[in-house]
Amino acid sequence: MDNNHHKKLKKRATLIDVARLSGVSTGTISRILNNHPSVSEEARRKVEEAIKKLNYVPLSAARSLAKGVSNTIMLSIIEENPILPSTWRYELPVVQGIYDYLKKTSYNLQIGIGFVEEAQKSKFFENLIKDKYIDGLLILGSWPINYRSLLYLEDRNIPYVLIGCKSNIPTRVEINFDNHGAIVQVIDYLVQLGHTKFALIGGFADQLHMVDRANGFRDALIKRNLKIYENLIKFGDYQIESGYQLMLGLFNENPRPTAIICGNDFMAAGVIKAIHDKGYKVPEDISVVGFDDNEVAKVISPPLTTIRVPVFEMGSLAVEKLCTMVQSNRKLEEITILPCETIIRSSTGKCKGK
Template sequence: MVSIYDIAKAAGMSAATVSRALADNDKISRSSRDRIQRIAEEMGYRPNLLARNFRQKSSSMIGLITDDVSDELSGMIAKGVEQALRESGFSMLVWNVHHDSENEQSAIDYFADMQMDGVILADSTLDALAEVPTTKLPFVLINRYSSAEEPVSIVCTDDFAGGLDATDYLIKLNHRKIAYINGPEDWYSSIRRLNGYTEALNQHHIPFRSEYVKHGDWFEDSGYRLALELFRSEDPPTAVFAANDMMAIGIIDAARECGLRVPEDVSVMGYDDRTIARYARPRLTTISLPMLEVGFIAGKVLCEMITTGHMPEGKTAKQLVRGNVIERETTAPLKG
């Protein structure tokens, strides 16, 4: 590997002069800089970026902390962040924390040691209102909220609007007996989607029925199991809204087991618009979760914070991104 000492020997100059020339320091004459840089290129020199980062206390890189980038939704966030960073001249390093708060703090500490310019926290380790992990780096939260006193920048999907839009859509198909299979009760996204569901019922003067609300765990089996309870009850719903697509797939399976046709006998609606929603049979009506846009906005916000040095002042800056109803084949107007 070619070093600055090799270049210095070839150029007949000191290593210090070569180092300054390669950094394009204007204390070295333009002609000397051009000559040294030409020699370095001819010799195939590659700079030690890590060492440069420590000298300059900057890396033009940000750290993205996520649960698991191989997950479809986390992957869309990463793609959006990467696009925003590329447009602003930054690069990205990803750390998967797998729902582990200690792993999250280790990632933040590592990014600080590596002189990263900022951090985006897109994991759900602290899903509800929570203290932000300790960091002196500029940071942006994605789909997380903080009870910390200091102001922070947050970019979130509008879960309240999503719950409202999904329920309103089913009501406009003449459904009045609409059940809701939610995620875990203590997840902030679950709380907001449930609030949206309740608000839509209120707006249309439909009584809220507690027996129509169940709490699952985001996976197909919980949607299947809870839907069986609903379909076998004395007054089963004519439509079921699930807080994510995976539970909605379980609901469709439960409907088949109970001899119900989707959507002729019961309408089913999901949330997320994962790839599986397009390939399920029948194809799943759902609410889109605009994670690509969320990631892009978060990346832009962080880049602006880094380049301008302006941090949130006075209060938390929150941006909400609203999804859309994606109409497919699992919903239909109620007959009669």
């Protein structure tokens, strides 16, 4: 190698170089790099400008990149647009499970949010992770994902785990909960109370979780040789007002149901209000069941019989599986369906109607 080539090689910028250019002490720069709040905006601006000009990479990050690892796990959350409050109630415990697990490791968590319409595109994950250094990807959602978009991850050997969503790709890890079985279980319970006329007031009809629940609803009634009243199956948007309006509409249908399964606890709250506004009682006239077991279920009157979903456990198990794949550098092929639990409260009772 000749001397001219030596001259062309650039020395990697150091923390001291950043300090000299920015006029900020190395201690303050360290606090800025660690996102410490007690730093002035002026100092932060000077340091960021110096880092950009020098192409400075912290030593720990440089070592990680040299080893081909980043110690970063990315969580991609696929949402409706606009994001619904009820969706956050479901997703936040999943994120908590992920975060609590990663606290015990050396991994950092990076979160990206995309909307359903974007996730349908073939380059969704390519656009999401380009120019990012990640060791693996967690995908949280309840909507179909573009097959080609997942193939991008497969082709580049980027380990990923699906949480709440599904794929036909055989080499995948999927963590879900038993939507179908949960509905079958709660209908079996209601049949034991004497109910025979059931209604379903669900969320988005094409959402994966709701599709499974609607199938479970029909399968449970078929198993019990009970009639399926298609006019008593309605879909909304998981919000309280949606449940309220759909329930008002059911009073115009025949027969009047004696038990109603709702898409979530928010819809159930709207259903109960509509029943009360029409002069009927819960559960004396109509039994109501929710889904999720969030804080609403315990405070409405009467307290809501509902289905508890193991959301925290889903997050914890998913990130554990992902870390196993990252550390072992091998793929897993697993589909785990976690059971739900029926929580019986005062909104369900013995059927008195015929």
